[in-house]
Amino acid sequence: MLILQWFLTFFIPLLAFSMISAPSGSVSDNLAPVKLILLMVLSLVGGLWTLWNASKGIKFGAYLKRYGGNTLLILIVLYLIWIIVASVLSPLPGYAFLGAPNLQFGSLLLFLCFIVALIYSASHNMVWIIYSFASTTLIMALWAFIEATGFKPIAIWLHSATMQFPAAAIGDRRHLGGWFAIMSLAPVFFYRNRMRDLWFWFWIISALVGIGLTTTTAATIGVGIGLFSWLLWSIRFGSWKIPATILVLFGAFVVALPPVATGTATLLGLKPPQLKDYGSTASFKPRLFLWKSAWNSVLNHPLFGQGDETFAYQVFNNLSASDAQNLFRAELGLSKDYQISYGGFAFYADNPKTKDHKAGSLIYVRAHDIVMDELYSHGFVGFGLLLGAIASLFLYVRRREPQSLFLFAIAIIPYIIYLLAWFYVPSVTPFFFILIGAMIADLKKLNSGARP
Secondary structure, eight states, X not given: OHHHHHHHHHHHHHHHHOOOOOXXXXXXXXXXXXXXXXXXXXXXXXXXXXXXXXXXXXXXXXXXXXXXXXXXXXXXXXXXXXXXXXXXXXXXXXXXXXXXXXXXXXXXXXXXXXXXXXXXXXOOOHHHHXXXXXXXXXXXXXXXXXXXXXXXXXXXXXXXXXXXXXXXXXXXXXXXXXXXXXXXXXXXXXXXXXXXXXXXXXXXXXXXXXXXXXXXXXXXXXXXXHHHHHHHHHHTTTOOHHHHHHHHHHHHHHHHHHHHHHHHHHHTTOXXXXXXXXXXXXXXXXXXXXXXXXXXXXXXXXXXXXXXXXXXXTTTTTSOHHHHHHHHHXXXXXXXXXXXXXXXXXXXXXXXXXXXXXXXXXXXXXXXXHHHHHHHHHHHHHHXXXXXHHHHHHHHHHHHXXXXXXXXXXXXXHHHHHHTTSOOOTTTHHHHHHHHHHHHHXXXXXXXXXXX
Protein backbone atom coordinates (compact mmCIF):
# COMPACT_ATOMS: atom_id res chain seq x y z
CA MET A 1 0.00 0.00 0.00
CA LEU A 2 2.97 2.30 0.65
CA ILE A 3 4.05 1.98 -2.99
CA LEU A 4 0.58 3.01 -4.20
CA GLN A 5 0.58 5.98 -1.81
CA TRP A 6 3.92 7.17 -3.17
CA PHE A 7 2.58 6.76 -6.69
CA LEU A 8 -0.56 8.78 -5.90
CA THR A 9 1.61 11.51 -4.37
CA PHE A 10 3.96 11.90 -7.31
CA PHE A 11 1.22 11.36 -9.88
CA ILE A 12 -0.15 14.87 -9.23
CA PRO A 13 2.93 16.82 -10.44
CA LEU A 14 3.60 14.16 -13.08
CA LEU A 15 0.15 14.67 -14.58
CA ALA A 16 0.43 18.47 -14.26
CA PHE A 17 3.75 18.90 -16.04
CA SER A 18 3.86 15.99 -18.48
CA MET A 19 3.88 16.69 -22.21
CA ILE A 20 5.30 15.12 -25.33
CA SER A 21 7.50 16.68 -27.98
CA ALA A 22 5.35 17.27 -31.03
CA PRO A 23 6.52 20.65 -32.38
CA SER A 24 4.48 20.30 -35.55
CA GLY A 25 1.32 19.28 -33.70
CA SER A 26 -1.37 21.29 -31.96
CA VAL A 27 -1.32 22.12 -28.26
CA SER A 28 -3.75 19.25 -27.68
CA ASP A 29 -1.35 16.88 -29.43
CA ASN A 30 1.38 17.88 -26.99
CA LEU A 31 -0.75 17.49 -23.88
CA ALA A 32 -3.82 15.26 -24.27
CA PRO A 33 -2.23 11.92 -25.33
CA VAL A 34 0.20 11.78 -22.43
CA LYS A 35 -2.53 12.75 -19.94
CA LEU A 36 -4.73 9.98 -21.32
CA ILE A 37 -1.95 7.40 -21.04
CA LEU A 38 -1.09 8.40 -17.47
CA LEU A 39 -4.75 8.26 -16.41
CA MET A 40 -5.16 4.87 -18.06
CA VAL A 41 -2.10 3.49 -16.24
CA LEU A 42 -3.28 4.82 -12.89
CA SER A 43 -6.82 3.56 -13.49
CA LEU A 44 -5.60 0.06 -14.36
CA VAL A 45 -2.81 -0.40 -11.82
CA GLY A 46 -4.27 1.72 -9.03
CA GLY A 47 -7.78 0.43 -9.63
CA LEU A 48 -6.77 -3.23 -9.40
CA TRP A 49 -4.58 -2.56 -6.36
CA THR A 50 -7.33 -0.63 -4.58
CA LEU A 51 -9.91 -3.29 -5.44
CA TRP A 52 -7.62 -6.05 -4.19
CA ASN A 53 -6.87 -4.21 -0.96
CA ALA A 54 -10.55 -3.41 -0.31
CA SER A 55 -11.61 -7.03 -0.87
CA LYS A 56 -8.68 -8.69 0.90
CA GLY A 57 -9.95 -11.37 3.29
CA ILE A 58 -13.58 -10.73 2.32
CA LYS A 59 -15.79 -13.17 0.45
CA PHE A 60 -17.38 -11.95 -2.77
CA GLY A 61 -20.89 -11.96 -1.30
CA ALA A 62 -19.79 -9.93 1.72
CA TYR A 63 -17.93 -7.51 -0.57
CA LEU A 64 -21.07 -6.91 -2.65
CA LYS A 65 -23.09 -6.45 0.53
CA ARG A 66 -20.62 -3.86 1.82
CA TYR A 67 -20.53 -1.73 -1.32
CA GLY A 68 -23.73 -2.73 -3.11
CA GLY A 69 -25.81 -0.34 -1.03
CA ASN A 70 -23.57 2.65 -1.71
CA THR A 71 -25.89 5.03 -3.54
CA LEU A 72 -23.08 7.30 -4.69
CA LEU A 73 -21.13 4.41 -6.17
CA ILE A 74 -24.23 2.99 -7.89
CA LEU A 75 -25.08 6.35 -9.49
CA ILE A 76 -21.49 6.79 -10.69
CA VAL A 77 -21.49 3.33 -12.27
CA LEU A 78 -24.84 4.00 -13.99
CA TYR A 79 -23.60 7.37 -15.24
CA LEU A 80 -20.41 5.85 -16.65
CA ILE A 81 -22.37 3.14 -18.42
CA TRP A 82 -24.70 5.79 -19.83
CA ILE A 83 -21.95 8.01 -21.28
CA ILE A 84 -20.35 5.02 -23.00
CA VAL A 85 -23.70 4.00 -24.50
CA ALA A 86 -24.25 7.62 -25.59
CA SER A 87 -20.88 7.51 -27.36
CA VAL A 88 -21.74 4.26 -29.15
CA LEU A 89 -25.06 5.73 -30.35
CA SER A 90 -23.53 9.08 -31.31
CA PRO A 91 -23.46 10.15 -34.98
CA LEU A 92 -19.67 10.44 -34.50
CA PRO A 93 -18.84 7.58 -32.09
CA GLY A 94 -15.07 7.84 -32.54
CA TYR A 95 -14.99 11.51 -31.55
CA ALA A 96 -17.54 10.92 -28.79
CA PHE A 97 -15.38 8.20 -27.23
CA LEU A 98 -11.84 9.54 -27.78
CA GLY A 99 -12.56 13.24 -28.29
CA ALA A 100 -12.24 15.49 -31.32
CA PRO A 101 -8.72 16.52 -32.46
CA ASN A 102 -9.02 20.06 -31.13
CA LEU A 103 -9.51 19.06 -27.48
CA GLN A 104 -9.44 15.24 -27.10
CA PHE A 105 -11.70 14.96 -24.05
CA GLY A 106 -14.14 12.22 -24.97
CA SER A 107 -16.18 9.88 -22.80
CA LEU A 108 -13.13 7.63 -22.27
CA LEU A 109 -11.25 10.41 -20.50
CA LEU A 110 -14.34 11.35 -18.48
CA PHE A 111 -14.70 7.68 -17.49
CA LEU A 112 -11.05 7.59 -16.35
CA CYS A 113 -11.52 10.78 -14.30
CA PHE A 114 -14.20 9.07 -12.21
CA ILE A 115 -12.04 5.96 -11.75
CA VAL A 116 -9.09 8.07 -10.63
CA ALA A 117 -11.34 9.93 -8.15
CA LEU A 118 -12.38 6.57 -6.65
CA ILE A 119 -8.72 5.54 -6.37
CA TYR A 120 -7.74 8.76 -4.60
CA SER A 121 -10.68 8.34 -2.24
CA ALA A 122 -8.79 5.33 -0.85
CA SER A 123 -5.65 7.38 -0.05
CA HIS A 124 -4.20 7.01 3.44
CA ASN A 125 -1.33 9.46 3.96
CA MET A 126 -3.11 12.74 3.32
CA VAL A 127 -0.11 14.84 4.36
CA TRP A 128 1.79 13.64 1.30
CA ILE A 129 -1.18 14.42 -0.95
CA ILE A 130 -1.52 17.91 0.55
CA TYR A 131 2.17 18.67 0.06
CA SER A 132 1.94 17.39 -3.51
CA PHE A 133 -0.98 19.67 -4.33
CA ALA A 134 0.69 22.65 -2.66
CA SER A 135 4.07 22.22 -4.34
CA THR A 136 2.50 21.62 -7.76
CA THR A 137 0.40 24.78 -7.43
CA LEU A 138 3.45 26.79 -6.37
CA ILE A 139 5.47 25.62 -9.39
CA MET A 140 2.55 26.29 -11.74
CA ALA A 141 2.16 29.85 -10.36
CA LEU A 142 5.88 30.58 -10.77
CA TRP A 143 5.74 29.23 -14.31
CA ALA A 144 2.70 31.38 -15.07
CA PHE A 145 4.46 34.49 -13.74
CA ILE A 146 7.53 33.80 -15.89
CA GLU A 147 5.34 33.51 -18.99
CA ALA A 148 3.27 36.54 -18.00
CA THR A 149 6.42 38.65 -18.06
CA GLY A 150 7.15 37.62 -21.63
CA PHE A 151 9.39 34.59 -21.30
CA LYS A 152 8.26 31.36 -22.98
CA PRO A 153 10.71 28.67 -21.87
CA ILE A 154 8.96 25.73 -23.56
CA ALA A 155 7.45 27.40 -26.62
CA ILE A 156 9.11 24.71 -28.73
CA TRP A 157 6.55 22.23 -27.35
CA LEU A 158 3.54 24.40 -26.62
CA HIS A 159 2.83 26.88 -29.39
CA SER A 160 -0.13 27.95 -31.46
CA ALA A 161 -1.21 31.05 -33.34
CA THR A 162 -4.34 31.24 -31.18
CA MET A 163 -2.77 30.21 -27.86
CA GLN A 164 -2.96 32.84 -25.13
CA PHE A 165 -0.24 33.27 -22.49
CA PRO A 166 0.45 32.71 -19.66
CA ALA A 167 -0.39 29.08 -20.32
CA ALA A 168 2.23 27.19 -18.24
CA ALA A 169 1.78 23.43 -18.70
CA ILE A 170 -1.96 23.71 -19.32
CA GLY A 171 -2.02 24.98 -22.90
CA ASP A 172 -3.96 28.25 -22.77
CA ARG A 173 -4.39 31.21 -20.42
CA ARG A 174 -8.14 30.69 -20.06
CA HIS A 175 -7.76 27.01 -19.28
CA LEU A 176 -4.95 27.77 -16.84
CA GLY A 177 -7.42 30.02 -15.03
CA GLY A 178 -9.67 26.98 -14.61
CA TRP A 179 -6.76 24.95 -13.21
CA PHE A 180 -6.03 27.60 -10.58
CA ALA A 181 -9.76 27.79 -9.79
CA ILE A 182 -9.64 24.09 -8.88
CA MET A 183 -6.69 24.62 -6.55
CA SER A 184 -7.66 27.99 -5.09
CA LEU A 185 -9.90 27.08 -2.16
CA ALA A 186 -9.08 23.40 -1.66
CA PRO A 187 -6.72 24.32 1.25
CA VAL A 188 -9.74 25.75 3.10
CA PHE A 189 -11.19 22.25 3.26
CA PHE A 190 -8.02 20.27 3.90
CA TYR A 191 -6.90 22.56 6.72
CA ARG A 192 -10.27 22.72 8.47
CA ASN A 193 -8.94 20.49 11.29
CA ARG A 194 -5.24 21.12 10.79
CA MET A 195 -2.87 23.86 11.87
CA ARG A 196 -2.35 26.26 8.95
CA ASP A 197 1.34 25.75 8.21
CA LEU A 198 3.51 27.21 5.44
CA TRP A 199 2.15 24.68 2.98
CA PHE A 200 -1.35 26.11 3.43
CA TRP A 201 -0.09 29.57 2.56
CA PHE A 202 2.06 28.35 -0.33
CA TRP A 203 -0.95 26.54 -1.78
CA ILE A 204 -3.63 29.18 -1.45
CA ILE A 205 -1.46 32.23 -2.26
CA SER A 206 0.03 30.52 -5.33
CA ALA A 207 -3.44 29.66 -6.64
CA LEU A 208 -4.71 33.21 -6.09
CA VAL A 209 -1.65 34.65 -7.81
CA GLY A 210 -2.43 32.36 -10.74
CA ILE A 211 -6.02 33.62 -10.89
CA GLY A 212 -4.74 37.20 -10.90
CA LEU A 213 -2.33 36.48 -13.76
CA THR A 214 -4.74 34.60 -16.02
CA THR A 215 -7.62 37.15 -15.97
CA THR A 216 -10.24 34.50 -16.71
CA THR A 217 -13.56 36.08 -15.77
CA ALA A 218 -15.41 32.89 -14.81
CA ALA A 219 -12.52 31.71 -12.61
CA THR A 220 -12.16 35.12 -10.95
CA ILE A 221 -15.89 35.29 -10.20
CA GLY A 222 -15.91 31.72 -8.88
CA VAL A 223 -13.00 32.30 -6.52
CA GLY A 224 -14.43 35.64 -5.39
CA ILE A 225 -17.78 34.04 -4.53
CA GLY A 226 -16.01 31.20 -2.74
CA LEU A 227 -13.82 33.52 -0.66
CA PHE A 228 -16.73 35.81 0.24
CA SER A 229 -18.81 32.79 1.27
CA TRP A 230 -15.92 31.53 3.42
CA LEU A 231 -15.69 34.94 5.09
CA LEU A 232 -19.42 35.01 5.89
CA TRP A 233 -19.26 31.45 7.22
CA SER A 234 -16.23 32.29 9.40
CA ILE A 235 -17.84 35.39 10.91
CA ARG A 236 -20.36 33.10 12.63
CA PHE A 237 -17.51 31.49 14.55
CA GLY A 238 -15.46 34.62 15.19
CA SER A 239 -12.59 33.43 12.97
CA TRP A 240 -12.94 35.95 10.16
CA LYS A 241 -9.43 37.48 10.13
CA ILE A 242 -7.72 34.90 7.91
CA PRO A 243 -10.56 34.75 5.32
CA ALA A 244 -10.72 38.55 5.29
CA THR A 245 -6.95 38.82 4.81
CA ILE A 246 -6.98 36.31 1.95
CA LEU A 247 -9.95 38.04 0.30
CA VAL A 248 -8.08 41.37 0.41
CA LEU A 249 -4.95 39.72 -1.03
CA PHE A 250 -7.02 38.19 -3.79
CA GLY A 251 -8.47 41.60 -4.69
CA ALA A 252 -4.96 43.05 -4.74
CA PHE A 253 -3.68 40.27 -7.01
CA VAL A 254 -6.57 40.69 -9.45
CA VAL A 255 -6.01 44.45 -9.68
CA ALA A 256 -2.21 44.68 -9.50
CA LEU A 257 -0.74 41.59 -11.15
CA PRO A 258 -1.94 42.19 -14.76
CA PRO A 259 -0.35 45.66 -15.04
CA VAL A 260 2.76 44.47 -13.18
CA ALA A 261 3.18 41.58 -15.64
CA THR A 262 2.52 43.80 -18.65
CA GLY A 263 4.89 46.50 -17.39
CA THR A 264 7.64 44.01 -16.65
CA ALA A 265 7.37 42.44 -20.11
CA THR A 266 7.46 45.87 -21.75
CA LEU A 267 10.46 46.90 -19.66
CA LEU A 268 12.32 43.77 -20.72
CA GLY A 269 11.44 44.33 -24.36
CA LEU A 270 9.33 41.15 -24.50
CA LYS A 271 5.81 40.52 -25.73
CA PRO A 272 3.32 41.28 -22.93
CA PRO A 273 0.68 38.70 -21.95
CA GLN A 274 -2.72 38.53 -23.67
CA LEU A 275 -4.89 39.59 -20.76
CA LYS A 276 -8.66 39.98 -20.70
CA ASP A 277 -10.52 43.17 -19.95
CA TYR A 278 -12.97 42.19 -17.21
CA GLY A 279 -15.39 44.81 -18.52
CA SER A 280 -15.60 43.17 -21.94
CA THR A 281 -18.76 41.24 -22.83
CA ALA A 282 -17.62 40.24 -26.32
CA SER A 283 -17.58 36.53 -25.48
CA PHE A 284 -21.05 36.48 -23.90
CA LYS A 285 -23.20 36.96 -27.00
CA PRO A 286 -21.61 34.03 -28.93
CA ARG A 287 -22.24 31.82 -25.89
CA LEU A 288 -25.96 32.62 -26.06
CA PHE A 289 -26.06 31.17 -29.57
CA LEU A 290 -24.02 28.13 -28.47
CA TRP A 291 -26.45 27.43 -25.63
CA LYS A 292 -29.39 27.84 -27.98
CA SER A 293 -27.82 25.36 -30.40
CA ALA A 294 -27.18 22.85 -27.61
CA TRP A 295 -30.75 23.17 -26.33
CA ASN A 296 -32.21 22.70 -29.81
CA SER A 297 -30.14 19.53 -30.10
CA VAL A 298 -31.37 18.27 -26.73
CA LEU A 299 -34.99 18.67 -27.83
CA ASN A 300 -34.23 16.49 -30.86
CA HIS A 301 -32.11 13.92 -28.96
CA PRO A 302 -33.44 14.00 -25.39
CA LEU A 303 -32.50 10.49 -24.29
CA PHE A 304 -28.83 9.84 -25.16
CA GLY A 305 -27.77 13.20 -26.54
CA GLN A 306 -25.20 13.43 -29.33
CA GLY A 307 -22.11 12.20 -27.49
CA ASP A 308 -19.07 14.05 -26.14
CA GLU A 309 -17.11 16.43 -28.38
CA THR A 310 -19.40 16.20 -31.40
CA PHE A 311 -20.72 19.73 -30.82
CA ALA A 312 -18.31 21.36 -33.29
CA TYR A 313 -19.82 19.30 -36.10
CA GLN A 314 -23.43 19.96 -35.12
CA VAL A 315 -23.53 23.50 -33.70
CA PHE A 316 -24.52 25.35 -36.88
CA ASN A 317 -26.90 22.57 -37.96
CA ASN A 318 -28.93 23.16 -34.80
CA LEU A 319 -29.38 26.89 -35.47
CA SER A 320 -31.52 28.70 -37.99
CA ALA A 321 -29.60 30.28 -40.87
CA SER A 322 -30.14 33.70 -39.32
CA ASP A 323 -28.85 32.62 -35.89
CA ALA A 324 -25.85 30.85 -37.43
CA GLN A 325 -24.90 33.95 -39.38
CA ASN A 326 -25.29 36.12 -36.28
CA LEU A 327 -23.07 33.70 -34.35
CA PHE A 328 -20.33 34.18 -36.94
CA ARG A 329 -20.77 37.96 -36.76
CA ALA A 330 -20.71 38.01 -32.94
CA GLU A 331 -17.62 35.79 -32.68
CA LEU A 332 -15.69 37.62 -35.39
CA GLY A 333 -16.78 41.10 -34.32
CA LEU A 334 -18.42 41.84 -37.67
CA SER A 335 -21.20 44.32 -38.31
CA LYS A 336 -24.57 43.40 -39.83
CA ASP A 337 -23.29 44.73 -43.17
CA TYR A 338 -21.34 41.50 -43.62
CA GLN A 339 -23.09 38.80 -45.59
CA ILE A 340 -22.19 35.37 -44.22
CA SER A 341 -22.04 32.15 -46.19
CA TYR A 342 -21.12 28.97 -44.35
CA GLY A 343 -20.88 25.23 -44.62
CA GLY A 344 -20.21 23.25 -41.47
CA PHE A 345 -17.83 25.41 -39.42
CA ALA A 346 -16.22 27.06 -42.48
CA PHE A 347 -17.38 30.56 -43.41
CA TYR A 348 -17.01 33.30 -45.96
CA ALA A 349 -17.85 36.89 -44.94
CA ASP A 350 -18.35 39.66 -47.47
CA ASN A 351 -19.04 43.35 -46.88
CA PRO A 352 -20.38 44.86 -50.13
CA LYS A 353 -19.99 48.40 -48.77
CA THR A 354 -16.31 48.22 -47.89
CA LYS A 355 -15.40 45.39 -50.28
CA ASP A 356 -13.89 43.55 -47.34
CA HIS A 357 -13.70 39.75 -47.53
CA LYS A 358 -12.93 37.25 -44.79
CA ALA A 359 -12.79 33.46 -44.77
CA GLY A 360 -11.92 30.84 -42.21
CA SER A 361 -13.52 28.45 -39.75
CA LEU A 362 -14.99 28.53 -36.26
CA ILE A 363 -14.68 25.38 -34.19
CA TYR A 364 -16.57 25.18 -30.91
CA VAL A 365 -15.56 21.88 -29.34
CA ARG A 366 -18.20 22.15 -26.61
CA ALA A 367 -21.17 24.31 -25.63
CA HIS A 368 -19.22 26.49 -23.15
CA ASP A 369 -21.53 25.62 -20.26
CA ILE A 370 -21.42 22.43 -18.20
CA VAL A 371 -25.22 22.14 -17.99
CA MET A 372 -25.85 22.58 -21.71
CA ASP A 373 -22.82 20.48 -22.57
CA GLU A 374 -23.97 17.61 -20.38
CA LEU A 375 -27.50 17.76 -21.80
CA TYR A 376 -26.17 17.90 -25.36
CA SER A 377 -23.68 15.07 -24.84
CA HIS A 378 -25.65 12.62 -22.67
CA GLY A 379 -29.29 13.71 -22.79
CA PHE A 380 -31.68 14.22 -19.90
CA VAL A 381 -31.00 10.79 -18.41
CA GLY A 382 -27.23 11.28 -18.29
CA PHE A 383 -27.70 14.75 -16.83
CA GLY A 384 -30.10 13.37 -14.22
CA LEU A 385 -27.65 10.63 -13.21
CA LEU A 386 -24.88 13.20 -12.84
CA LEU A 387 -27.08 15.45 -10.69
CA GLY A 388 -28.01 12.43 -8.58
CA ALA A 389 -24.35 11.55 -8.08
CA ILE A 390 -23.55 15.14 -7.06
CA ALA A 391 -26.44 15.21 -4.58
CA SER A 392 -25.35 11.84 -3.20
CA LEU A 393 -21.81 13.16 -2.80
CA PHE A 394 -23.03 16.08 -0.70
CA LEU A 395 -25.18 13.75 1.39
CA TYR A 396 -22.13 11.55 1.93
CA VAL A 397 -20.08 14.51 3.17
CA ARG A 398 -22.95 15.55 5.42
CA ARG A 399 -23.12 12.10 6.99
CA ARG A 400 -19.37 11.89 7.48
CA GLU A 401 -18.73 15.39 8.79
CA PRO A 402 -21.78 17.67 8.77
CA GLN A 403 -19.89 20.67 10.13
CA SER A 404 -17.59 20.61 7.06
CA LEU A 405 -20.26 20.40 4.36
CA PHE A 406 -20.14 24.13 3.71
CA LEU A 407 -16.34 24.12 3.47
CA PHE A 408 -16.55 21.24 1.01
CA ALA A 409 -18.92 23.32 -1.14
CA ILE A 410 -16.61 26.34 -0.89
CA ALA A 411 -13.66 24.24 -2.07
CA ILE A 412 -15.36 23.06 -5.26
CA ILE A 413 -17.51 26.06 -6.17
CA PRO A 414 -14.83 28.06 -8.06
CA TYR A 415 -14.43 25.38 -10.73
CA ILE A 416 -18.16 24.69 -10.90
CA ILE A 417 -18.77 28.36 -11.64
CA TYR A 418 -15.91 28.34 -14.13
CA LEU A 419 -17.56 25.42 -15.96
CA LEU A 420 -20.74 27.45 -16.38
CA ALA A 421 -18.83 29.38 -19.06
CA TRP A 422 -16.22 26.81 -20.14
CA PHE A 423 -15.79 23.05 -20.54
CA TYR A 424 -13.74 19.99 -19.63
CA VAL A 425 -10.06 20.13 -20.64
CA PRO A 426 -7.63 17.14 -20.54
CA SER A 427 -4.89 19.11 -18.81
CA VAL A 428 -7.27 20.62 -16.22
CA THR A 429 -10.39 18.62 -15.37
CA PRO A 430 -8.69 15.42 -14.05
CA PHE A 431 -7.33 17.48 -11.14
CA PHE A 432 -10.87 18.37 -10.09
CA PHE A 433 -11.73 14.69 -9.82
CA ILE A 434 -8.45 13.90 -8.04
CA LEU A 435 -9.19 16.67 -5.57
CA ILE A 436 -12.70 15.40 -4.84
CA GLY A 437 -11.33 11.89 -4.31
CA ALA A 438 -8.68 13.23 -1.95
CA MET A 439 -11.28 15.20 0.01
CA ILE A 440 -13.36 12.04 0.46
CA ALA A 441 -10.24 10.22 1.68
CA ASP A 442 -9.56 13.04 4.12
CA LEU A 443 -13.08 12.76 5.51
CA LYS A 444 -12.58 9.04 6.06
CA LYS A 445 -9.19 9.49 7.73
CA LEU A 446 -10.09 12.31 10.10
CA ASN A 447 -13.32 10.61 11.09
CA SER A 448 -11.51 7.35 11.84
CA GLY A 449 -9.65 9.08 14.65
CA ALA A 450 -6.33 9.36 12.84
CA ARG A 451 -4.55 12.69 12.65
CA PRO A 452 -1.67 13.73 10.41
